[in-house]
Amino acid sequence: MAQASDDGLTPTLYPLDLPGITDLVIVQASVQVAQNEEDCSAFEMTEKDVRRYFAQAQRIEQQDYSHMVDWSSCQATGTVAFADGSRANWRLQRYRAGLLVYPDGREQHLYCAQCAEPFQ
Numbered sequence: 057m058a059q060a061s062d063d064g065l066t067p068t069l070y071p072l073d074l075p076g077i078t079d080l081v082i083v084q085a086s087v088q089v090a091q092n093e094e095d096c097s098a099f100e101m102t103e104k105d106v107r108r109y110f111a112q113a114q115r116i117e118q119q120d121y122s123h124m125v126d127w128s129s130c131q132a133t134g135t136v137a138f139a140d141g142s143r144a145n146w147r148l149q150r151y152r153a154g155l156l157v158y159p160d161g162r163e164q165h166l167y168c169a170q171c172a173e174p175f176q
Contacts, residue, residue: 067120067167072113079137089129096130099150099174113154113168121165126151
């Protein structure tokens with residue numbers, strides 16, 4: 057069941073229900089993907105951070121991902137394998153937005169309202 061927000065600032069959150077993670081690779085623990093004045097020096101993801109994110113994040117609609125959540129040029133990237141045999145590339149942003157992209161092109165847009173550091 058979706059968790060709707062009444063404030064108009066938080067996206068509607070849906071259960072994520074990911075299979076268990078069997079392998080997690082961090083390709084870039086911290087990268088600034090756009091030339092801007094955002095300081096990314098304090099943003100660096102560890103494997104523990106990424107696993108915690110996936111355990112706490114919820115799914116959001118692509119429209120909310122594009123228009124409601126704050127975008128950050130501070131990001132981390134990697135790959136993940138799940139217990140059901142599926143794999144995906146992942147990207148997490150400083151302001152708690154995330155994305156899973158599967159080999160067939162399917163995407164899951166994520167948001168972690170309760171995630172703390174290194175998300176700020």
